[in-house]
Amino acid sequence: MTVSSVQQFFFKLRLLLLTSLVFLSLCGGQALAHQTGNSYLTVSEADGRLQLEIDFIVRDLGNLLQTPGQPNEAPPAPDKLLSLQAPITTAIQKSLSIAVDEVPVPLEFVSQSVVLHNDGLYVRQRFSGSTLPVDAKFIVVRYEFFTQNDKLGRAFFKLVMRQDELSSVFDQTNAIQRFALGENKRWSTIGLFTQEGAKHIWEGVDHLLFLLTLLLPGLMLTIRQTDASGQLPPTNRAAEKFALKVVTAFTLAHSITLAFSVFGWVSLPDKLIESLIALSIMVTALINLQQRFHISHWKLAFLFGLVHGMGFANGLKELGLSSSYFLETLFAFNLGVELGQLSAVLLVAVPVLLLVRQAEAKQRVLKYGSIGVLLTSVVWLVQRLTA
Numbered sequence: 001m002t003v004s005s006v007q008q009f010f011f012k013l014r015l016l017l018l019t020s021l022v023f024l025s026l027c028g029g030q031a032l033a034h035q036t037g038n039s040y041l042t043v044s045e046a047d048g049r050l051q052l053e054i055d056f057i058v059r060d061l062g063n064l065l066q067t068p069g070q071p072n073e074a075p076p077a078p079d080k081l082l083s084l085q086a087p088i089t090t091a092i093q094k095s096l097s098i099a100v101d102e103v104p105v106p107l108e109f110v111s112q113s114v115v116l117h118n119d120g121l122y123v124r125q126r127f128s129g130s131t132l133p134v135d136a137k138f139i140v141v142r143y144e145f146f147t148q149n150d151k152l153g154r155a156f157f158k159l160v161m162r163q164d165e166l167s168s169v170f171d172q173t174n175a176i177q178r179f180a181l182g183e184n185k186r187w188s189t190i191g192l193f194t195q196e197g198a199k200h201i202w203e204g205v206d207h208l209l210f211l212l213t214l215l216l217p218g219l220m221l222t223i224r225q226t227d228a229s230g231q232l233p234p235t236n237r238a239a240e241k242f243a244l245k246v247v248t249a250f251t252l253a254h255s256i257t258l259a260f261s262v263f264g265w266v267s268l269p270d271k272l273i274e275s276l277i278a279l280s281i282m283v284t285a286l287i288n289l290q291q292r293f294h295i296s297h298w299k300l301a302f303l304f305g306l307v308h309g310m311g312f313a314n315g316l317k318e319l320g321l322s323s324s325y326f327l328e329t330l331f332a333f334n335l336g337v338e339l340g341q342l343s344a345v346l347l348v349a350v351p352v353l354l355l356v357r358q359a360e361a362k363q364r365v366l367k368y369g370s371i372g373v374l375l376t377s378v379v380w381l382v383q384r385l386t387a
Helices: 003-033 058-064 078-095 186-203 205-221 237-262 270-288 297-319 326-355 359-386
Strands: 039-046 049-057 096-100 103-105 108-117 120-131 138-143 155-161 164-170 176-180
Touching: 039 138, 049 058, 049 078, 049 096, 049 108, 058 078, 058 120, 078 096, 078 108, 078 120, 138 155, 164 176, 164 186, 186 205, 186 297, 186 326, 205 237, 205 270, 205 297, 205 326, 205 359, 237 297, 237 326, 270 297, 270 359, 297 326
Parallel strands: 039 155
Antiparallel strands: 039 049, 049 120, 096 103, 096 138, 108 120, 138 176, 155 164
16 A cells, blocks of 8 residues: 555545544434524513513423423423413522612513414413503613523523514523613614624524535635646636535525515414425435536525525524514624635635645545535434424
8 A cells, every 4th residue: 555545545534434423423413503592582571561571492391491301301381381370480580680770670470371382382471560660761671591501592581561572582591681661772772783693604504504514615616726826826716606605506596585484474383484495405415426417506506595594584583683672683684694604715725725725635525525424414404394
């Protein structure tokens, strides 16, 4: 065996190991790709009194009640939730507090029900507070359910009061927030939705994997041209054009169905959308692994981008659009998605283009990368069809 053969063998071995690690990590993390332990909190006013509504996911009730069960233990059934009402209420009252102009507002339990969100079954509790002063200037909300092991948990918050509607997100770093009453929050709300759009694309591993798989064939388009000195400097102009067409087509397509879905003009079952997203990744990987048929990748990006847009819409609906700034928040969320998407492409594509120069190495990255993506997407498709 020659030195060149040995080098090729170890290169293939490293590539296979890397592919396997990516495959296993994605499969293991898929359960968290769209399920982040979210809760939903709404504060409003009715008959001059403060009203609070909180949705807490049923599968996390063990953590809420500080009685975690066995790893494979199923969450409580809806009929059993009635017997858990008192401890759930106590836990919420202990970890959630509201103050108006620095005066604490006692929360009195009103009712409990069960509701369904995209990521599972939630228990909903309603509370009533004291009379809201006419001249109240601000509300402070303390949401203290987070623990060191709950870094992904978030609470999507909505304040509907005095003909104004504000949105925010509580997490470990923003567990206490202050909201001015009557103050125009347009720009802060737009900033929030832009940030959430970027978070959604980064947490939605399937969306990123689809886009990056589409861009893999662009590696083969990098060429080298001789300059006046006889040197062969690298030029990635063809790859850049390929990437621009793919990203533009994907952006245009998912922007269309994102808007259509939010306006209610297009609606498909969540299970079907998630399954189609997994199928789009699988088809793209299969196309990369064959050379018999020529497929225009930007057209593929547009076709499947329509499906991914409906997936983005689900995330936006769960966050809750502001009725006061509907178009602004729709645009801001989509802008955040684009910024997250662009940063992911640059973070992955630029190092690959700089490090992988030889045609043979590019072919291996395309082949083994697509194989890893194919295996991952098959697992996701089966999981989503059988969920």
